[in-house]
Amino acid sequence: MTHEELLVANALAFWNLAISRADKLFLNLTEKELDRAVAPGKNRLIYIWGHLAAVNDSLFSLMGIGQRLHPELDEVFITAPDRTAVNEISAADVKKAWTEINAKLRAEFAKMTPADWLHKHTAVSDADFVKEPLRNRMAILLTRTAHMAYHMGQAALIEKQ
Amino acid sequence: MTHEELLVANALAFWNLAISRADKLFLNLTEKELDRAVAPGKNRLIYIWGHLAAVNDSLFSLMGIGQRLHPELDEVFITAPDRTAVNEISAADVKKAWTEINAKLRAEFAKMTPADWLHKHTAVSDADFVKEPLRNRMAILLTRTAHMAYHMGQAALIEKQ
Numbered sequence: 433m434t435h436e437e438l439l440v441a442n443a444l445a446f447w448n449l450a451i452s453r454a455d456k457l458f459l460n461l462t463e464k465e466l467d468r469a470v471a472p473g474k475n476r477l478i479y480i481w482g483h484l485a486a487v488n489d490s491l492f493s494l495m496g497i498g499q500r501l502h503p504e505l506d507e508v509f510i511t512a513p514d515r516t517a518v519n520e521i522s523a524a525d526v527k528k529a530w531t532e533i534n535a536k537l538r539a540e541f542a543k544m545t546p547a548d549w550l551h552k553h554t555a556v557s558d559a560d561f562v563k564e565p566l567r568n569r570m571a572i573l574l575t576r577t578a579h580m581a582y583h584m585g586q587a588a589l590i591e592k593q
Numbered sequence: 594m595t596h597e598e599l600l601v602a603n604a605l606a607f608w609n610l611a612i613s614r615a616d617k618l619f620l621n622l623t624e625k626e627l628d629r630a631v632a633p634g635k636n637r638l639i640y641i642w643g644h645l646a647a648v649n650d651s652l653f654s655l656m657g658i659g660q661r662l663h664p665e666l667d668e669v670f671i672t673a674p675d676r677t678a679v680n681e682i683s684a685a686d687v688k689k690a691w692t693e694i695n696a697k698l699r700a701e702f703a704k705m706t707p708a709d710w711l712h713k714h715t716a717v718s719d720a721d722f723v724k725e726p727l728r729n730r731m732a733i734l735l736t737r738t739a740h741m742a743y744h745m746g747q748a749a750l751i752e753k754q
Contacts, residue, residue, distance in 0.1 A: 433726070434597075435597040435707045435708065435711060436595075436596040436597045436600060436707075438711050438726060438727070438729075438731075439597060439600040439601065439604075439707065439710070439711070439731060440600065441727055442727050442729065442731045442732055442735060443600075443604075443735065445727050445732065446732070446735040446736065446739070449736070450739065470632070470750070471631070471632035471633070471635070471750050472632070472633065474632075474750055546596045546597075546600065547596065549600070550596060550599050550600070565594070565599060566599070566602055566603050566606050568599075568603065570599075570600060570603045571603055571606065571607070574603060574604065574607040574735070574738075575607065575610070577735075577739060578607070578611065578738060578739050578742035579742070581739035581740070581742040581743040581746070582742040582743065582745060582746035582749075583746055584743060584746070585742070585743035585744055585745070585746035585747045586746045586747055586749075586750060588743075588747075589631070589632050589635055589747060589750075
């Protein structure tokens with residue numbers, strides 16, 4: 433592999449590690465366990481899981497690599513704070529969406545060359561991108577991996593029962 | 594910049610963003626505020642800050658890019674759980690260590706070429722590295738950036754007063 437291919441492989445391994453850690457936590461919880469808050473008055477695990485699924489799903493449009501799969505997640509897990517959404521989404525549906533979104537992302541990421549990763553993301557204009565070439569898809573991949581870690585740190589505050 | 598230089602620049606921007614977010618939180622807190630736990634019975638902010646400083650300091654030896662600056666942090670902020678260390682380290686000393694460590698890391702990182710980032714880290718053998726070339730300094734940079742995000746997610750649970 434070339435240097436640029438290795439650097440991309442590092443970033444993808446980093447993303448995959450975050451996904452596998454989240455899988456390990458969330459896929460093994462019961463609906464009742466998912467209903468627990470990470471601290472008194474804070475988000476429930478189900479909300480964090482749905483939130484991560486929604487943000488990951490937004491990568492398709494933000495990277496310009498396809499149609500997002502589950503826009504219905506945003507209203508419940510991004511726009512509305514936890515426990516305030518008018519319509520709820522079940523744990524089974526969050527699980528299904530999470531799994532589908534990450535599988536499709538993995539498939540799309542696997543096709544991308546280093547040049548593809550350095551392509552601008554869709555929230556920056558052509559003119560701004562000339563001045564700020566790091567506003568690319570790789571920046572999105574890295575920051576959204578950290579976004580998963582941020583919420584996994586919160587989820588880890590729940591004691592094993 | 595070449596593709597490999599841009600990919601490294603992305604990773605460094607990602608690291609610097611995490612440092613600046615932590616700076617923004619921790620450097621503005623009083624000693625009393627740093628003494629608050631992120632949730633009942635959980636780590637205090639001062640412990641998280643010292644822990645992040647200790648882990649960042651360990652990058653010098655783990656990457657093989659110099660002597661670490663503050664090995665005394667480990668006993669208090671890694672080996673000992675919060676509130677159990679025999680000797681305490683003051684908030685002023687954590688602040689000094691944090692600032693020095695990150696400034697030296699920044700200076701060392703700035704000298705590194707893409708090939709330097711793809712060099713093996715010191716916790717992997719030559720034989721294993723041949724089979725697993727992603728066990729390099731870049732992997733350390735990315736996972737330790739996520740480590741900061743993980744604990745920043747916990748720190749964010751504290752309400753503004």
